[in-house]
Each structure stands twice: as C-alpha cells, then as structure tokens.
Amino acid sequence: MEKNSKIYVAGHQGLVGSAIWKNLQGKGYTNLKGKSLNELNLLDQTATDQFFEQEKPEYVFLAAAKVGGIVANNTYRGEFIYENLTIQNNIIHNAWKHGVKKLLFLGSTCIYPKQAPQPMKENFLLTSPLEYTNEPYAIAKIAGIKMCESYNLQYGTNFIAVMPTNLYGPNDNFDLEKSHVLPALIRKIHLGKCLKEDNWSAIRKDLNSRPIENIGGNNEKVEIVQVLKKYGIFPAKEDEDVTIEIWGTGKPQREFLWSEEMADACVYLMENTNFKDILAAMQENSKEEIKEIRNAHINIGTGKDISIKNLAKLISKTIGFEGELDFNEDKPDGTMRKLTDVTKLHELGWHHQIEIEEGVQKLYDWYIGQQENQQQ
Numbered sequence: 001m002e003k004n005s006k007i008y009v010a011g012h013q014g015l016v017g018s019a020i021w022k023n024l025q026g027k028g029y030t031n032l033k034g035k036s037l038n039e040l041n042l043l044d045q046t047a048t049d050q051f052f053e054q055e056k057p058e059y060v061f062l063a064a065a066k067v068g069g070i071v072a073n074n075t076y077r078g079e080f081i082y083e084n085l086t087i088q089n090n091i092i093h094n095a096w097k098h099g100v101k102k103l104l105f106l107g108s109t110c111i112y113p114k115q116a117p118q119p120m121k122e123n124f125l126l127t128s129p130l131e132y133t134n135e136p137y138a139i140a141k142i143a144g145i146k147m148c149e150s151y152n153l154q155y156g157t158n159f160i161a162v163m164p165t166n167l168y169g170p171n172d173n174f175d176l177e178k179s180h181v182l183p184a185l186i187r188k189i190h191l192g193k194c195l196k197e198d199n200w201s202a203i204r205k206d207l208n209s210r211p212i213e214n215i216g217g218n219n220e221k222v223e224i225v226q227v228l229k230k231y232g233i234f235p236a237k238e239d240e241d242v243t244i245e246i247w248g249t250g251k252p253q254r255e256f257l258w259s260e261e262m263a264d265a266c267v268y269l270m271e272n273t274n275f276k277d278i279l280a281a282m283q284e285n286s287k288e289e290i291k292e293i294r295n296a297h298i299n300i301g302t303g304k305d306i307s308i309k310n311l312a313k314l315i316s317k318t319i320g321f322e323g324e325l326d327f328n329e330d331k332p333d334g335t336m337r338k339l340t341d342v343t344k345l346h347e348l349g350w351h352h353q354i355e356i357e358e359g360v361q362k363l364y365d366w367y368i369g370q371q372e373n374q375q376q
Contacts, residue, residue: 001029001059001102004030005058006031006056006058006059007031007033007057007060008033008060009021009024011063011065012032013036014063015171016263019259020061022260042090043090045086048090049090049094049097053098057100059270061103061104062092062103062104066080066084067137067173067180068173069178069179069184073133073134073136077136078136081140088105088143089147091103092148100157103160105147105148105160106162106266107141107162107163107164107297108137108138108164109165109338110134111130111142112124112338113128113130114128114132115129116128118339119342120338121341121343123294125142125145126142131335133332134334145297158275158276159275160274162265164257164301165301165302165340166257168180168256168363169258169362170259172259182256185246185312186319186364187210188231189319189321190319190321191206192233192242192243193319193322194206195228195242195323196236196242196321196322212228212231232244232246232247240324241324243326244323245328246308246325246328247328247331247332247333248308248327248329248331250312251333252307252335253307253336253337254305254307255301255306255338255339256302257352265300265350268349269298272349278296278298298345299344300340300342300345301340301345301352302352303342315360318357318361
C-alpha cells in the first residue's frame with residue numbers, strides 16, 4: 001500500500017475498525033474512507049455496489065460485522081447469520097467486481113470446532129461440530145474464509161482472511177446484554193464497587209453515559225437497583241456482601257488480544273503478505289505437494305489464555321472491588337478452551353506486546369476516561 005492509496009475500512013467506527021483506522025493514520029496513510037451505517041447500509045447490495053463504483057477503493061479492510069457475546073449470539077441467531085453473510089457477500093463480491101487490489105477479511109476464532117485440539121491450528125477448521133451457542137455467527141465467518149479463498153483461486157484476487165482471538169480495547173461495547181465477557185465484567189465489577197462504596201454519584205454517571213434498558217442516572221434508586229440486579233449486580237444484604245453474578249463455572253479458558261495490537265497485525269499483513277506468500281509458506285511447511293487449497297487464513301492472537309474466574313479476579317483487583325464473585329453454574333459455559341496457535345503469524349513476522357494485566361488496566365482507564373469526558 002502507498003501512503004496515498006485509497007483505503008476503505010468497512011466498520012470504521014467499531015472496536016476493530018476504529019483500531020485499524022487509528023493504526024493507518026499513525027503510519028501516515030492519508031486517503032482513508034469510512035461510512036457510518038446512516039451513510040451506507042452494507043446489507044443493501046445496490047448501495048454497496050454504488051459505493052464501490054463511485055469511490056473505487058484500492059484496498060479494503062472488512063471489519064464490519066454484527067457481533068456480541070454468548071447471550072446475544074444464542075438469542076439473535078437468525079440476525080447473526082443473515083447480517084454477517086450479507087455484509088461479507090456484498091463487500092467481497094464488489095471488491096472483485098471493482099478491481100480492489102487487496103482485501104483483508106476479519107473473522108473470529110469461533111470458527112473452530114467445539115472440541116478442537118488446543119492450541120487451535122488453522123487446519124483444524126471444519127474437522128468436527130461447532131459450539132452451538134454461536135454456530136450461526138461461526139458459519140457466516142467460515143463462509144467468508146471460503147469466499148476469499150474461492151475468489152482468489154477462480155479470479156486471481158488477493159484476498160486475505162484473518163481470525164483474531166477475543167478482542168478488547170478502546171471503543172469496546174459495554175452494553176450488559178450484548179457485550180463480550182471482558183468489557184461486561186469490567187462494567188459490572190465497576191458498578192459493584194460503586195455499590196459497595198455507596199457511591200451513587202459514580203453509579204449515576206455510569207448510567208448517564210450508558211443507560212441500561214433506558215434506565216439512566218436520573219432514574220430513582222429503586223429502578224436503578226432493579227435493573228442492576230437483572231444483570232447480576234446485587235447490593236449487599238444483612239448477611240451478604242455486594243455480589244457480582246457471572247455466568248458459568250468460571251473454568252473456561254479464554255485468550256484476549258488488545259484491539260490496537262490486532263489492528264497493527266492486520267496492517268502489517270496488508271503491507272507485507274499476499275495470498276501467494278501464504279500458499280508458498282503452506283507448501284514449504286508441507287511434507288508433500290498441496291493439491292487442494294484449504295485453510296489459507298491466519299490466526300491472530302497471543303498464544304496465551306486465562307480462565308474466566310481468574311480474569312474476574314484480575315479485574316476485581318485492578319478496579320479495587322472487594323465484594324463477592326458468584327459463578328452461576330446453571331448457566332452455559334460455552335467452549336471450555338479456545339487458544340490459538342499463532343505459529344503462522346509469528347513466521348510471517350508479527351508478535352503481540354501487551355499482556356492481559358496491562359490491557360485490563362488500560363481498558364478500565366479508558367472506560368472511566370470516557371465517562372469523565374462526557375461530563376465535561
């Protein structure tokens with residue numbers, strides 16, 4: 001990519017897209033294009049076609065997606081498969097149709113089987129059944145991988161697919177119904193600390209920044225307490241401390257990557273790696289000639305994981321919460337372990353730097369900073 005190349009970041013306002021946008025700006029790229037949902041509905045095939053025809057981007061980062069945690073994935077199954085398939089189809093097809101030089105498609109490590117050996121290598125894809133709770137989303141992302149591979153093989157395009165592990169960072173989603181586990185825990189434990197300290201000004205500030213089910217900081221205390229309890233944040237009782245309920249046993253292991261590092265990996269790959277390079281590396285590592293091109297995607301992660309229980313303890317320590325953590329074993333755990341094998345990524349020359357302890361502190365500082373900025 002040249003510094004003045006026209007680069008379209010689909011989903012540039014989300015967790016992933018905003019991190020890629022910031023990284024590109026920091027590296028001196030000056031011709032970036034992004035469209036909000038109000039400006040361009042990527043579910044609209046005609047509108048997407050017209051955008052590519054008018055703007056003619058040279059490079060595309062496909063970070064637009066419908067995402068959420070285990071509850072959202074399991075509840076809105078139809079929306080997750082339809083919207084993700086449609087967004088991908090519209091962008092990837094139009095990237096080929098309008099001569100995009102290179103595209104990077106972002107998926108997720110939930111594409112791997114529920115019982116995949118650990119750590120998960122790229123060639124474990126489609127070897128056994130998926131985790132049921134997020135199967136629709138995973139199937140959509142698998143389709144995106146295969147679409148990139150198929151267009152490369154038939155049309156000679158240069159489309160790369162990367163599968164980031166669980167991401168967290170600036171502009172994360174802290175909606176308690178739809179967010180991923182790490183930002184949800186940060187917000188719940190922060191509110192739990194405020195309850196324990198009877199710091200109602202901080203609670204109201206939080207809810208003014210991000211209302212929960214239309215309950216904001218100006219609502220009555222009884223209404224606020226009611227909605228907090230619904231999402232597992234329980235005030236102290238006579239014989240019990242302030243308690244944070246967490247779904248599942250706490251035993252599942254999860255890998256987390258700081259979103260800005262994920263963005264750096266994506267830009268690095270767009271700058272330094274082509275589809276033909278990936279195929280050459282696969283052939284070099286194979287003991288025999290590769291006759292069928294499969295699993296040319298690249299895992300992006302740290303290669304390290306932490307249990308949900310230890311993550312909750314780490315967040316509690318970081319925030320200074322001294323109440324109780326209650327793991328509700330009647331709720332689903334999801335996949336017990338999802339650790340990526342990042343050998344291919346390391347061989348291509350990229351390694352992560354930010355460990356989970358530093359990242360949790362950075363995200364909590366960002367979260368509090370956002371509330372302070374909104375008050376000014």
